[in-house]
Structures are given as structure tokens and as C-alpha cells.
Amino acid sequence: MRPVGILGGTFDPIHFGHLRLAEEMAQQLDLEEVRFIPSGRPWHRDVPGAQPTQRLEMVRLAIAGNPRFRLDGREVSSDSPGYTVETLAGLRPELGANRPLCLLLGADAFLGLATWHRWQALFELAHIAVAQRPGFPLRVEQMGAALRAEVEGRMSNDPHQLQNTPCGKVMACPMALLDISATRIRAAIAAGQSPRYLLPDAVVDYIQTHHLYRQGKQWNSKQ
Numbered sequence: 001m002r003p004v005g006i007l008g009g010t011f012d013p014i015h016f017g018h019l020r021l022a023e024e025m026a027q028q029l030d031l032e033e034v035r036f037i038p039s040g041r042p043w044h045r046d047v048p049g050a051q052p053t054q055r056l057e058m059v060r061l062a063i064a065g066n067p068r069f070r071l072d073g074r075e076v077s078s079d080s081p082g083y084t085v086e087t088l089a090g091l092r093p094e095l096g097a098n099r100p101l102c103l104l105l106g107a108d109a110f111l112g113l114a115t116w117h118r119w120q121a122l123f124e125l126a127h128i129a130v131a132q133r134p135g136f137p138l139r140v141e142q143m144g145a146a147l148r149a150e151v152e153g154r155m156s157n158d159p160h161q162l163q164n165t166p167c168g169k170v171m172a173c174p175m176a177l178l179d180i181s182a183t184r185i186r187a188a189i190a191a192g193q194s195p196r197y198l199l200p201d202a203v204v205d206y207i208q209t210h211h212l213y214r215q216g217k218q219w220n221s222k223q
């Protein structure tokens, strides 16, 4: 059974780092689909700049036309805190007990995993595929002791192992290193600079139309 990839995030806004991660993971792991699940009210960071429904809409625009990419709005439409472990537990019965699920994480998110709510239960629900990200070297010594102890026996280099079991493995996946972050995009827009070519044009247009992330100055879209 081909795995389903799960890509959660604030997506404030979605950018090419997210899209490229999804594309490369889909190829490397032969994913049947990648579910993009924007967070509702994030519990682990400051209140984001765009409303949850606007972040959802930006993801919809960004993935339009890719038949393997699918938007899942369950966290945005829920009142619960949106813990990943609960989202995965909700997906399990829908996708079937034997279906491989791969939680797709950038290296920064993976290195912080041991701070997540009931993080050890994640391995009972999904595999974890970790993408390289500039500035976050994926070395054992970068991991805290608890994370290291948990993942030691779970590491795999073989995509087939993730395709043949429903959950429990951890795989590091190379990807084109794209030094793009939503924080930097928001900061550029707030400073009146263009974010173009860091994210899809349709999302840039949406940001302009809805005056997102601006603190006064608008960048000149003709430049």
C-alpha cells in the first residue's frame, strides 16, 4: 500500500520550501498523496500574521493543479489545540490501520520534536520523514538525549521499510536546500520588500489583495 504523507504547518504563508519538501518526499517515498494540514490556533508559537482561513486559502492556491497534493482543513475548523498526535489519531481510522503514514518534517521541526504534546505516541501512528533544512544540521549530536534515545532503533535508509509497515520508522531525506522561511517572508513584506520568487505567484497576489503582513508600506509589484 502506498504511503500517505502528512505535512502540517502554520503556512503563514506557504512557500517554495514547503512545496519542494512535499514534492521531493512524494518522489522519494512514492507517496500516494501529500495532505497539507494548516494549523488552527498554534499552541507552540506566537499568534501568526494571517487568519487561519486565510492561511488555508493560500495553501489551496499554492497546491492547485497538483493531483498528488491535497488540502485538509481539519485543524483550522476544529476548536481543539491541534496537537499533531491527535490529528494523526483522527486520520488513522479514516486511512486504515495498515496504511503507511509518513509525517513529513523539516529538520528544525524534527530537532524540536521532544517538546511536542505526547510526542512518543507519534511513532505508534506514523513514520517520520525528515527533510534537510539550511541552518539545522541533522546530526545525532544536535538531538537532545530523549529524542536520540527514541529514534536510535527506528532509523532507516530504505524507503521500502516505510512502505511495508504502517508506522514507527524515521528516515532522513535529502532535498534541495532552500533557505526560505515564512518568518523572513513576513519580515520582508513588513519592510516594504517584494517576496516574489520565494512563493507561488497566486499566493503573492493573495497577500497583496488582502494586505497581509504589511506594516504600512506596500512593495511595488511592478519592480
Ligand code: ATP
Pocket (backbone or CB within 6 Å): 008, 009, 010, 011, 012, 016, 017, 018, 021, 104, 105, 106, 107, 108, 109, 110, 131, 132, 133, 134, 178, 179, 180, 181, 182, 183, 184
Ligand atoms: P516560520 O518561519 O513562520 O516558523 P516556516 O517557514 O518554518 O515558518 P512552517 O509552516 O512552520 O514554516 O513549517 C511547516 C513544516 O515545513 C515544518 O516541518 C518545517 O520544518 C518545514 N519547512 C518549512 N520551510 C522549510 C524549508 N525551507 N526547507 C525544509 N523544510 C521546511
